[in-house]
Amino acid sequence: MASRDSDPGPEAPVPSALKILVAGGFGAGKTTLVGAVSEIAPLSTEEVMTEASYGIDDLSGVESKTTTTVALDFGRITISPSLVLYLFGTPGQERFWFMWEELSEGALGAVVIADTRRLETCFAAVDFFEQRGVPFVVAVNCFDGAHQYEADEVREALSLNPDIPVTLCDARERESAKQVLLTLMNRVSEQVAA
Secondary structure (H helix, E strand, O other), X not given: OOOOOOOOOOOOOOOEEEEEEEEEOOOOOHHXXXXXXXXXXXXXXXXXXXXXXXXXXXXXXOOOOOEEXXXXXXXXXXXXXXXXXXEEEOOOOHHHOHHHHHHHOOOOEXXXXXOHHHHHHHHHHHHHHHHHOOOEEXXXXXXXXXXXXXXXXXXXXXXXXXXXXXXXXXOOOHHHHHHHHHHHHHHHHHHHHO
16 A cells, blocks of 8 residues: 555546447447447347337348347447547437437437448438537448448438548458547547537
8 A cells, every 4th residue: 555655656647538329220230330349348238139029120131130229339449548439339220219319418429330231221310410410420331242332322322411421341340340430530520620
């Protein structure tokens, strides 16, 4: 135990902690991205889908999906000694969208995960962040076997402003997910500087 007279040495700076949302449609890869990039064991509220969800959740394009996020996913990644991101993955089904408002409170920015097999499922997330002025990027999750589109094709299909970054990614790959977050941090920095 150190005495009162001992020199504790230089104090390490406390990193800034920033809240980031990861949103998008049902089955787009939100939980996967948070899990791939998190440096801690992510908190996940994935539950087995029950018969109660049939007829309510649209499974077209993701028929093999057996679990779903019912509240949120949470992960953390240290970008630098002075910057830590706290990631909050939102549920994708329309019946859970009421939670987006609460989860977005205090968020600095967002990643919208797009699945080109079901691009329309990310429209609600794009609209949500545009209406609230929250800086966001669109990350196109490149699923195996799905047709690959160029970022500009996705931008046009989503009617995005030219200043909103669209990036291609593999949500399963840590480095790819990190690039998405760095793209978002650049977007946020540009908006703060403007």
